[in-house]
Amino acid sequence: MTLISYFDLHVGLELPAQEFVFTRVDLIKYAGASGDFNVIHWNERVATEVGLPSVIAHGMLTMGTVIRVVTDWLGDPGKITSYSARFTRPIPVPDSDEGATIKVTAKITELLENNQAVISILAIHNDVTVLAKTVVTVTLKP
Amino acid sequence: MAINPEFIGRTYPPTPVYFVGREKIREFATALGDTASCYFEVDSARALGYPDLIAPPTFAVVVTMKAGEQVVFDPELALDYTRVVHGEQKFVHQRPIFAGDQLTSTVSVDSIRSAAGNDMIMVKAQVHSTSGELVSTVYSLLVSRGVEEPT
Numbered sequence: 001m002t003l004i005s006y007f008d009l010h011v012g013l014e015l016p017a018q019e020f021v022f023t024r025v026d027l028i029k030y031a032g033a034s035g036d037f038n039v040i041h042w043n044e045r046v047a048t049e050v051g052l053p054s055v056i057a058h059g060m061l062t063m064g065t066v067i068r069v070v071t072d073w074l075g076d077p078g079k080i081t082s083y084s085a086r087f088t089r090p091i092p093v094p095d096s097d098e099g100a101t102i103k104v105t106a107k108i109t110e111l112l113e114n115n116q117a118v119i120s121i122l123a124i125h126n127d128v129t130v131l132a133k134t135v136v137t138v139t140l141k142p
Numbered sequence: 143m144a145i146n147p148e149f150i151g152r153t154y155p156p157t158p159v160y161f162v163g164r165e166k167i168r169e170f171a172t173a174l175g176d177t178a179s180c181y182f183e184v185d186s187a188r189a190l191g192y193p194d195l196i197a198p199p200t201f202a203v204v205v206t207m208k209a210g211e212q213v214v215f216d217p218e219l220a221l222d223y224t225r226v227v228h229g230e231q232k233f234v235h236q237r238p239i240f241a242g243d244q245l246t247s248t249v250s251v252d253s254i255r256s257a258a259g260n261d262m263i264m265v266k267a268q269v270h271s272t273s274g275e276l277v278s279t280v281y282s283l284l285v286s287r288g289v290e291e292p293t
Binding site for chain 2: 026034077082085133
């Protein structure tokens with residue numbers, strides 16, 4: 001695989017967009033792998049009792065998934081030196097085969113010294129932004 | 143009730159060593175639906191210049207979870223966990239986490255502020271290797287939703 005070079009980049013460059021789907025089993029797998037067993041991610045009865053429309057995806061499942069727009073493009077996840085996000089809206093995951101779809105786009109917003117690039121990610125579910133201020137810094141080879 | 147700002151700077155003891163295993167990295171990547179070969183095949187990770195499997199960029203949440211619970215369940219801080227939501231998250235990596243790493247996490251209360259009846263606590267976890275090298279710093283904003291006062 002040919003890795004991305006800093007000199008291939010420019011501000012405004014759009015990374016390949018992707019769509020991701022969460023179904024109930026994805027929440028259960030993430031709960032087990034991460035150790036986050038908060039009931040609002042797997043128990044519909046409790047989730048609706050506290051006013052949610054359904055069980056909701058873990059914010060960290062969303063954050064861990066949408067970063068693939070960057071890592072798949074980059075070919076080397078170890079080049080990510082910082083990654084931050086604000087959880088603005090929950091993603092309800094219905095009990096259906098279709099699940100919940102997240103549409104993810106990303107673009108370069110800034111080029112820094114020392115071969116660093118800043119990337120902004122946009123994650124949309126049902127026309128609503130579910131992560132805000134989602135910013136990734138990558139440090140590339142020259 | 144607002145959280146006492148005197149908790150800013152409170153630091154908790156380092157956690158016991160977390161031994162990063164290859165199968166845990168594979169399990170975590172699988173749970174994210176991510177099939178990148180550097181999470182599964184040692185030769186692929188080595189081809190990128192790494193000593194062993196590399197962990198996904200958000201794997202540090204697994205390593206720091208026990209450390210963060212020290213804050214969430216601190217009886218003196220007295221957070222009502224049923225009212226706590228995860229507001230923001232940030233990772234700053236000095237290097238990736240690798241299979242074979244032996245890591246400890248040290249958490250501290252980085253800041254406390256109140257807005258619109260909610261308390262916001264920024265928890266900072268520093269992840270070090272057992273040789274003392276800083277590997278990652280993980281920031282989590284916990285938002286404790288305020289209880290409406292009866293009028």
